[in-house]
Amino acid sequence: MLDTSPLIAAVERFADRLRAMPQSRLQRGAAAEGLELARELSVRAQALEAPQRGAGAAPAREMPDAGVFVVGDQVAVAGLDLAEALRAAAEGPLGLPGTAKAPSEMLDEAVRLVERAEAGATR
Numbered sequence: 001m002l003d004t005s006p007l008i009a010a011v012e013r014f015a016d017r018l019r020a021m022p023q024s025r026l027q028r029g030a031a032a033e034g035l036e037l038a039r040e041l042s043v044r045a046q047a048l049e050a051p052q053r054g055a056g057a058a059p060a061r062e063m064p065d066a067g068v069f070v071v072g073d074q075v076a077v078a079g080l081d082l083a084e085a086l087r088a089a090a091e092g093p094l095g096l097p098g099t100a101k102a103p104s105e106m107l108d109e110a111v112r113l114v115e116r117a118e119a120g121a122t123r
Contacts, residue, residue, distance in 0.1 A: 002090035002103050004083035010080025010114040011041075017122060018072035030121035031068035034075050038115035039063040041078035041110065048085035048106075077123075082110055 018026070018034050037060060046060045063074055090103040101109075 002087050002107065003123065004107060006111050007079060007083045007107055007114070008085070010111050010118070011076060011083070014033040014114055014118040014121070015072040015076035015079070018075060022069065026071070031071045033117050033121035034071040035063065035065055037113060038071065038074040038078040040113060041075070041082045044106070044110065045078065045082040045085040048082075048089050070114050079110075079114065083107075086110075 014034070014037075018030060021030055042063045043060050046110050063078060066074065086103045089106075
């Protein structure tokens with residue numbers, strides 16, 4: 001079983017920081033950084049959950065811009081969705097079709113994305 005706790009911890013830490021930020025800081029770019037991360041994590045989770053999107057299938061859904069005050073929740077939801085998708089992919093009998101990356105590599109990459117976004121949003 002893939003241990004996704006590093007991703008969950010990083011996502012929860014960043015989400016909590018976003019939730020605690022004043023409006024002025026969120027508007028100066030922290031919310032945009034968080035939304036960009038939430039969208040990326042969401043796309044990655046959707047790709048793992050539906051790896052065989054055939055021709056005519058609906059494209060990945062984009063995380064909406066719901067405002068600066070909910071971006072922390074969006075990061076949390078997208079990150080936890082990705083953690084669950086990675087855990088399920090690691091347990092699947094067929095692995096990850098269409099990708100050369102192991103779920104553990106994808107997990108490490110996602111943790112780095114969250115850490116970079118947090119650093120960018122909090123400087």
